Amino acid sequence: MSQASTQAKTQFGYRRHPDQDRAGSQAAEHAVVVVGAGPVGLSLAIDLAQRGRRVVLLDDVDRIGEGSRAICFSKRSLEYWDRLGVGQRMVDKGVVWSVGKIFHGNSELYQFNLLPEAGHKRPAFINLQQFYAEAYLVDRVQQLPEISLRWCNKVVGLEPRNDGVAVQVATPDGPYRLHAQYVVACDGARSSLRQMVGAEFSGQVFEDQFLIADVKMTAEFPTERWFWFDPPFHAGRSALLHKQPDDVWRIDLQLSRFADPAVEKQPDNVRPRIARMLGHDKFEFEWISLYKFQCRRMERFIHGHVVFAGDAAHQVSPFGARGANSGLEDAENLAWKLDRVLCGTSPEALLQSYHIERSAAADENIRESTRSTDFMAPNSHQEARLRKAVLSLAGDTEFGKRMVNGGRLSVPSIYQTPLSTADTDDWSCGPPPGASMADAPLAFRDGQETFLTDAFISVGADFTLLGFAPEEEPEAVSAIRIGGEYGYLDPQALAASRYDAAAGTTYLLRPDGYVAARFKHPTPALIDAALARATALA
């Protein structure tokens, strides 16, 4: 059942680093130590390295975790990975999807399309086994000399220092110490660094158990997310079917809260359940696990000079693809801020906005995933009765369909943040301050097609002015110009309509692609003030 074939690609060797030869009192000094080489830690390290920052990345083992973990990566995550130079590889390997179907019993209740409009570079979602995502990120890390990736380096102690943190690391060659200005803990839900700083991690524990099986088979099901309430093959409970690369299908079955995990995960017991679902038993198991889940987060994401990101900081139920995707949003939010604070171009207050923005996003993700879970596993007779009413109303009313909650899939939060400059003009649409930039198709002046997200990358993914037919050349920040004498073409006028733009309209984008401010009639003074605010200098 283990993935021998994938293990080969994902096994790495421990190598002794010269830092380990230093005497205890002369520990090597580093600006950033990232702990945990999962999707979040790897992405963060790449982002920092691309900003010219040296990073030490430590992982306690020497291989990429096997088994079945995250599979759904969102449009937002793909756009981030495009900026990190790995997006295309993920999409090429992944299974692209945007349609979900919800069934009740034998019949289809409704379907939804998460990206109903054209003109975006990236799809709503891809499904990709987490170990592929990590392997591609490791390949990218290895192209970046700024990153020192050290396998089998387990952090066993943290001590605060006046100017940072002393990190105690255990290796196969024995322990050594590092000094870091900042440590970023991306070491997962069971974060040992979280315990080292003594932080609470409390929240709601769900009693219901779910069985995850990844099965290998050739099947003709479409590449859609299928979710059943009370299916004929699994009466009274819910089920999920989702395609992954390599003819692997993710199956998620709700079990009783009283089911015995040791018994339920026996392949001989799982096989008949899945066979009932698929109508045949021509499949092999890649992975079986039973899980319960929790929704919880740290009260503070920043403890002195130790910053927490991803599952280490917050945990959600899996329904909604809000785990890995929100961790990647943490990374893109943190990287540019940490870099500016380390450069001294922004004060530490900028880092506090990481906590403000991402803890609010964690609350939103927890709220959404808790609602989905409660809908799937009602807590009382009356909750079950209300759910029954919704499912039956969904058969013949639109509002009923929209109340059915089989998982609300991850979309980026809109930040309420001190970094934003409030709108003063009237806007009928377009991403408001605190929202992530919308993609749109553009063309170079020779007609060659491109996308706004690519244009953002080509100007360096730093603070960027997005200007529609701007009158004058902006200064101080890089710029994307659409229309006018030298700008990109907007052949379908989608960029203008998605940004509610007229001649002169200007958006100030942050390095993570979120909107900091927008103006219909920008002036250098307005833009300077917005930039100062977005960098915590005002």
Next chain:
Amino acid sequence: MPLSTSSNFAKPDDAFRAVVEAHRGLSDEQSADLDAALVLILANHIGDIEVLREAIALAKRRVLDAQQQQQQQQQ
């Protein structure tokens, strides 16, 4: 207060009667199912979360008051 508690029906008895009659001949279980669906249908028709929250608070006060009275009588 966006929730209207003044009398909105020209013939309030007709409205009350309509709900009562809907439950005639149903078991308690079926009645509860009917109410659940009815609440959701009406809530959607109102389409205003503040009105809904006020309605819930007004309804819930009765349940909590009754509970309190019961406890006081027992003391």
